[in-house]
Amino acid sequence: MRGITIGQVVLVGAGNMGGAMLSGWLKNGVPGASVTVIDPGPSDAMQTMIAEAGSLSVPVPPAGLVADVLFLAIKPQMMADVLPVLKSLVGPSTVVVSVAAGTTLAAMREHLGDAGMVRAMPNTPAMVGRGITGAYANDRVSDDQRDLVDRLLKVSGPVEWVNSEADINAVTAVSGSGPAYVFYLVECMAEAGRKAGLQADLAMRLARETVAGAGELLHQSRDDASRLRQNVTSPGGTTAAALSVLMDPQSGLQPVFDQAIEAARQRAEELAK
Incomplete structure (x- = not known):
């Protein structure tokens, strides 16, 4: 991101995802002084990173501050309480980016006004720079704003832009929740290995490293x-x-995953109501 105009970035939420994003921004050339972090209780590690970067950390929005990018990295259940407090940060040229599952553009617009807005769905591998993010922008987001948001999101991995806000629910079901499916696959493989006669700790090491290695091979190939x-x-x-068992058309993984992804997609829709 070196060589482009960043402006004033306001990061609301200093948890795991907010911390991962801030770390990625700083490593990719975003000046620490251009970032304000709003969180009433950042962790010690986050406070240290903020201080070393020369960023501002405050519990509530400072008077007079208007964001060029307002990045919302808070939990969905906190949105209703937090959004009204953030209205003062939104000006005519602000683009709002939310990574909260289930919070619609309409819900954000109700509290923040008719601004350029992006709904984004990263996943937890973002914390190690290996995530992937699905994103949707409303029609008030300019080409320059979209390019800037794309660059800010890409610090944690690739970004895929979708054509409708409804697609974000499917993105949430596939990649947003997807790491949990992979972790559970490791659990299942390890348990099957234990039942086949291996010591439990050995079976877990074999399953864990196999899935991690296969993922890296897929990444590089x-x-x-x-x-x-x-x-x-x-x-x-x-x-x-x-x-022959895993690919059985009736009882194999595909019909199970069809049901699982649809359950997650429907739940994302419910959270958006």
């Missing part, structure tokens, strides 16, 4: 997931035997 799966699978071998 030009081949898609289907090709990588085929590369591992010898006809009539052990992998093929396991996949």
